[in-house]
Amino acid sequence: MIKMLSIAAAALASVAVASPSFAQSFSPSSGSVSGSGSVTLSQTISVTCNVSITASPLSATSAPIPTRSISPGGIACLAVAPSGAWSAAVVPGSTTSIALTIGANTVANDPCYGTVVVAWNNATSTATFNNNVLPPVNAGGRNCTIVSGSIRIPGLQIL
Template identity: 90%
Template sequence: MIKTLSIAAAALASVALASPSFAQSFSPSSGSVSGSGSVVLSQTTVVTCNVSITASPLSATSAPIPTRSITPGSALCFAVGPYGSWSAAVVPGSTTSISLTIGANTVANDPCYGTVVAAWNNATSTATFSNNVLPPVNAGGRSCTIRSGSIRIPGLQIL
């Protein structure tokens, strides 16, 4: 009888751990967070740009990023601007990745836009990019590569 109860308890515990209530989520799961950083973007040329964002309203698993700016870190970045609707989302099963839907209108006026998965560090609340490719918006257009860089979003964690 005790052995049967132990097996049943173990089975229930494994089901509970696999349930959606233990899925990844943002913390905080409401309100807004802001961050900034610098990225190296390439398409027809390589530019370094400063990026600032505010994600709001946060939910447990996603957040639109309605406030975003791209400013020069290098001279040619003055011609780069945000493109499309930006957002962030958790990556199911991971506390070390973040999914970002982002885009840029580039120096060549050839926009790129899509979803990339960047490395996430909870200890520093930082998304780090490494050769993340954004597809072209227009048929026959060129993709963009976020070669490197990071954006720190103080107070945001993925649990």
């Protein structure tokens, strides 16, 4: 009987110790954060655009991004605009990646939208894109690829 209780207690203790490692969260976990950067988007042509965002209100694991803008980093970017509801979320079990739900209406007027998991660097509070593919919004549409770039969000970390 004592041996059975010992095994049960050990199993319960191992679950209690293992659980926190999967509980990633944003820090801060309330309020808002803003950031900006530059990305290269490719669909029918490649364009470099400046992106600015404000995520608010932050929760422990997600944040809507109601304020976002895309402005020219290159002349062709004049025709690119944000599309769909943007948001950010932690990736369970990871402090080195972040899930972003984003979209753009492109130069070809062929919007794309979806969730991509991108590299996250806590030391610099930066999301880095590397050939991340967004699916088309319309049937028969073309994918968009965020070829490269980064967005720095000062003060945001994943714990």
